Amino acid sequence: DAKTTQPTSMDCAEGRAANLPCNHSTISGNEYVYWYRQIHSQGPQYIIHGLKNNETNEMASLIITEDRKSSTLILPHATLRDTAVYYCIVRVVWYKLSFGAGTTVTVRA
């Protein structure tokens, strides 16, 4: 029951910004957008979340469009350790996260 659409994969050059898009056209007014990533063989790692304002933390920035139908996760300076599957999640009910297939991001030297 994932409500998001993400590209299957993308490449990024080390040291450059990585911009990961996500479409969530059916999002409701009180539903948050969350981003997690999963490095191979590890548990998912929380990155950032937001409702309607842009958010920034030490890992990334989250840009949400004014109509809230899409968002972009920005990794400002990608490193090889950022190679992972990135999941964009719209939290429909508070007790669970509905993961889709995510975007496989490969950072190349």
Add this chain to the structure above:
Amino acid sequence: ETGVTQSPTHLIKTRGQQVTLRCSSQSGHNTVSWYQQALGQGPQFIFQYYREEENGRGNFPPRFSGLQFPNYSSELNVNALELDDSALYLCASSPDIPTAEAFFGQGTRLTVV
């Protein structure tokens, strides 16, 4: 502050057997959720426990059950194992705040043969 820990890390079971997986939540977190991740797919929500009660459940049959203890640690039990139960089982803990992020453990890799 310790993170979420799961045990065991790997195990192999035979079809029809029962298995118990364990999870210790992060300090201060009273909510524990369990997810199943098949190979090549995103994690799928099994259920959540809050203050020792099941608080929400995904589309999994009753042979998937759980417990949460007074110290907020948790167990996932799966009866009558099937080959399709082979997966990475993830535990996540979070504080009692609806929008709080969940912190995941490293998972238990279950193989059913």
